[in-house]
Amino acid sequence: MGSDSLSYIDALCAIGPAGDRAGKMMLYGQFVGAWDGTVTVYRANGEQSQSTCEVHFGWALAGRAIQDVWIAPSRHERAAGEGDRMYGTTLRMYDPQRDEWQIVWTDPVRQAFNQMIGRKVGNGIVQEYRDGEGTICQWSFTDIEADSFHWMSRESTDERKSWRITSEFHLKRRKRPEDRVDTETDANSAQLRAFDFWQGTWRVTDPGTGKELGLSRVDSILGGRVLHEQWSGADGYRGESFNIFNKDRQCWHQSWVSDNGTLLLLDGGVKDGAMDLEGTAPDGERHRIRWTPQTDGGVLQEWDASSDGGQKWQQRFAGLYRRR
Amino acid sequence: MTIPHGFIEALPSPQRSPALSDEEDIFGFLIGSWDLDAVLYSASGEIQKIRGELHASRVLEGRAIQDLFIFPRRADRAAGVPEHGDRYATTIRTFDRALKAWRVTFINPAADETSAQLIARDEGNGIAMEGKLSGGTPVRWAYPAIAADAFHYIAEKLESDSKAWQLYLELFGKRSA
Numbered sequence: 001m002g003s004d005s006l007s008y009i010d011a012l013c014a015i016g017p018a019g020d021r022a023g024k025m026m027l028y029g030q031f032v033g034a035w036d037g038t039v040t041v042y043r044a045n046g047e048q049s050q051s052t053c054e055v056h057f058g059w060a061l062a063g064r065a066i067q068d069v070w071i072a073p074s075r076h077e078r079a080a081g082e083g084d085r086m087y088g089t090t091l092r093m094y095d096p097q098r099d100e101w102q103i104v105w106t107d108p109v110r111q112a113f114n115q116m117i118g119r120k121v122g123n124g125i126v127q128e129y130r131d132g133e134g135t136i137c138q139w140s141f142t143d144i145e146a147d148s149f150h151w152m153s154r155e156s157t158d159e160r161k162s163w164r165i166t167s168e169f170h171l172k173r174r175k176r177p178e179d180r181v182d183t184e185t186d187a188n189s190a191q192l193r194a195f196d197f198w199q200g201t202w203r204v205t206d207p208g209t210g211k212e213l214g215l216s217r218v219d220s221i222l223g224g225r226v227l228h229e230q231w232s233g234a235d236g237y238r239g240e241s242f243n244i245f246n247k248d249r250q251c252w253h254q255s256w257v258s259d260n261g262t263l264l265l266l267d268g269g270v271k272d273g274a275m276d277l278e279g280t281a282p283d284g285e286r287h288r289i290r291w292t293p294q295t296d297g298g299v300l301q302e303w304d305a306s307s308d309g310g311q312k313w314q315q316r317f318a319g320l321y322r323r324r
Numbered sequence: 325m326t327i328p329h330g331f332i333e334a335l336p337s338p339q340r341s342p343a344l345s346d347e348e349d350i351f352g353f354l355i356g357s358w359d360l361d362a363v364l365y366s367a368s369g370e371i372q373k374i375r376g377e378l379h380a381s382r383v384l385e386g387r388a389i390q391d392l393f394i395f396p397r398r399a400d401r402a403a404g405v406p407e408h409g410d411r412y413a414t415t416i417r418t419f420d421r422a423l424k425a426w427r428v429t430f431i432n433p434a435a436d437e438t439s440a441q442l443i444a445r446d447e448g449n450g451i452a453m454e455g456k457l458s459g460g461t462p463v464r465w466a467y468p469a470i471a472a473d474a475f476h477y478i479a480e481k482l483e484s485d486s487k488a489w490q491l492y493l494e495l496f497g498k499r500s501a
Contacts, residue, residue: 005336007357007500008381011392012414013327034330058331061392062412064433069334069384087384089335091414093433102436102458104429108343108387108418113427115441174330203402212402324398 018063019297028066028092031057037171052077065093084109147173191245194270197293204319213319298322341386350446351389351417354380357500362395388418410434473499
């Protein structure tokens with residue numbers, strides 16, 4: 001990616017669905033990630049051709065759309081000099097008024113430009129449009145499992161009395177490096193994901209007054225094992241932290257460092273539905289920070305300190321995180 | 325949930341596809357980031373000014389161009405977004421070899437009535453586009469003036485109860501520092 005692409009990607013991508021339609025978004029959101037498989041094209045004259053393929057889905061437009069890229073043959077399985085047979089993208093936008101999906105497919109390679117409506121049908125998805133000749137074209141997702149699905153296109157020239165299959169894809173979810181953590185013991189993998197709700201790019205405000213306190217960015221790094229926080233306060237204060245589930249000690253840990261020389265080391269874990277971390281500074285002051293996921297997708301962070309060993313606590317900071 | 329690496333690696337492209345000639349590459353000027361001053365004109369004559377942002381990249385092996393078109397800017401959205409006409413939108417532009425023109429698809433889930441499909445052709449020093457909003461209202465968009473670091477854009481529509489084209493959006497874009 002060039003530097004131009006970075007600001008484009010930052011503006012395009014979201015890490016999850018928009019809060020006001022999260023459930024509905026999962027119809028296509030379930031496919032977010034990378035898929036590999038085969039595509040078979042059936043021509044009207046009975047000929048058929050097969051190819052490898054790869055498909056990539058991502059959240060887009062502040063979580064109100066899903067965009068994907070369909071590529072055939074797979075880029076890593078091509079012969080020298082073999083070109084693209086398909087390299088297209090779909091934008092899928094959920095329409096809450098109509099409870100259906102507006103779908104636009106564009107493939108410059110095959111010069112395909114299709115617009116259609118998508119709906120959940122049973123456990124699958126059916127998309128439909130009529131082409132210029134009035135043929136009903138139907139694209140559907142069937143046999144949807146967590147790690148595999150089947151996609152088929154077919155057409156009817158006699159108002160659905162008969163159908164001709166035009167192509168089908170069989171796809172399996174690609175194993176990513178991040179998946180390693182999921183194959184560890186169940187106890188560990190649940191713990192490893194326990195702080196994922198804090199990932200994102202955030203605007204942080206005072207929960208009482210609404211005053212802007214700063215901007216935060218929390219990224220999953222090192223194969224999904226570590227969360228990296230970058231804080232930029234409206235007052236100019238800047239700091240960063242690494243957060244990790246320490247499997248040797250079976251607890252969550254945060255190391256916070258800042259531009260005024262603060263080092264804060266906190267340990268803890270999930271308590272009462274919040275990430276709850278605590279530590280003692282060299283001067284004996286105890287610090288306790290809690291991150292509580294909110295029902296709207298935000299996060300409330302509360303930082304309390306006690307200088308008498310934990311009898312009296314005073315709030316140091318409270319910030320409400322909203323996704324940018 | 326994270327942003328899937330495969331998706332952001334497969335979609336953007338650093339350069340134009342050799343399949344597109346210089347003459348065909350009429351939207352190449354948009355690549356990069358822009359600060360926008362948007363002016364919205366309502367049918368009743370009200371004028372609203374909002375700051376926005378636009379980020380464009382080549383995509384699909386450099387055969388198409390996609391942009392993100394956002395106003396209010398993300399930095400301003402904490403203060404709230406307008407009840408009508410919010411834009412957190414994307415445009416896909418692809419050259420149609422049969423039409424010898426660009427297909428422009430504008431998708432705005434934040435306010436779907438502003439979504440549109442148009443056909444674009446170069447015209448003088450600028451670009452002219454014709455098409456329809458998602459509800460069927462005819463629209464014409466134009467970049468009448470394009471410079472290296474600035475552009476002007478106007479959008480007009482023809483409501484069914486009107487005989488005259490009505491200006492509804494104007495943009496003044498400046499390349500971001």
